[in-house]
Amino acid sequence: MIELTHEPIDPGRVIESVRSHQAGAICLFLGTVREFTGERQTRSLAYEAYTAMAEARLTDLEAEARARWPIVALSIVHRVGDLELGDIAVAVAVSTPHRGEGFAACQWLMDTLKQVVPIWKQEVWADGTREWVHPGLDPSNAPPFES
Amino acid sequence: MRLSIQLFALARDKAGRSVVPLELPDGANVADLRAALAAGVPALAPLVPVLLIAVDSEYARDEVVLRPESQVAAFPPVSGGTAGGVA
Numbered sequence: 001m002i003e004l005t006h007e008p009i010d011p012g013r014v015i016e017s018v019r020s021h022q023a024g025a026i027c028l029f030l031g032t033v034r035e036f037t038g039e040r041q042t043r044s045l046a047y048e049a050y051t052a053m054a055e056a057r058l059t060d061l062e063a064e065a066r067a068r069w070p071i072v073a074l075s076i077v078h079r080v081g082d083l084e085l086g087d088i089a090v091a092v093a094v095s096t097p098h099r100g101e102g103f104a105a106c107q108w109l110m111d112t113l114k115q116v117v118p119i120w121k122q123e124v125w126a127d128g129t130r131e132w133v134h135p136g137l138d139p140s141n142a143p144p145f146e147s
Numbered sequence: 148m149r150l151s152i153q154l155f156a157l158a159r160d161k162a163g164r165s166v167v168p169l170e171l172p173d174g175a176n177v178a179d180l181r182a183a184l185a186a187g188v189p190a191l192a193p194l195v196p197v198l199l200i201a202v203d204s205e206y207a208r209d210e211v212v213l214r215p216e217s218q219v220a221a222f223p224p225v226s227g228g229t230a231g232g233v234a
Contacts, residue, residue: 050155050220053204118201118225120156132157134223 001075002058004049004119009077009088018073023095027102029110031090033083041126047080047089050118054078057117061109069105071096076109078119089121148173148215152184154191155222158198162188171213177202178209184221198223 001017011030018026033045062074072095079089092109096102123131152167159165169183177200185192200207201220213219 048156050153050201050222052218053201053220056204115225116206118155118199118220118222120223120225122156132160132223134157134225 001077002055002062003075003077004051004054004080005077006079006081009079009091011088011091014075014077014091014093017075018093018095020072020095022097023072024097025099025102026093026095027099027106029090029092029106030088031110033085033087033089035085037123040123042085042123043126043128044085044124045083045087045089046122046124046130047078047083048120048122049078049080051080053118058113061112061117064112065094065105065109068108069094069096069101071101071105074105074109076113078113078117080119148175148213150180150213150215150217150219152180153218153220155220157223158191158194158221161190161194163190175213176209177207177211177213180213180219181209194223195221 011028015026015028033042035042058076065071065074075093077091083089092106094102094105094109096105121133123133125131148171150169150171152169154162154165154167167184167188169180169187171179171183180200181195185195198221202211202213202217204218
């Protein structure tokens, strides 16, 4: 299941979507909205996606993960729109025969998603100011593809 | 050829609009598009060298040649996750 949604993410539904008799393990990662980044206080976050491309890149990530690990089922759900503190922004769930490959696949999926899937977040700080989070704006950063 | 460039996140905010129409010569590539974008939208010019360009939902290097039917988007690097908010 690959999904971008404006609705709150239900982790139970994500887990159910990958449960299988073929799997001995389900690894679930949830990214949640954190209040403090160092000294700075977050009031809320806004996520924006380039939907068509995000879905295409997520589908590619699923295919690449399936080629690397013996994945039984895989789900990635990403929230878009305005999120409050503690809300689930992203859920990645992988079911595999054994836990080792599940942990590895789940970590790789989440790390890679944050580099290549066109979804951006904007911090709304406690003082009301807004700031896009684009850590790769330094021109020395490598682009998200093989060169 | 006339292309409509979709902008996202900081790029859209800097440009003040979400779509920029650009007139490009036939055979133009992504590098030509960057130059036209910087010239056509001066507020975006400082950002143009680091914007990512997507053509038909794929990241595109500067040498990729554009076609009249290409779906083109320009946007800053994705959130990356290091600066805060989630995880």
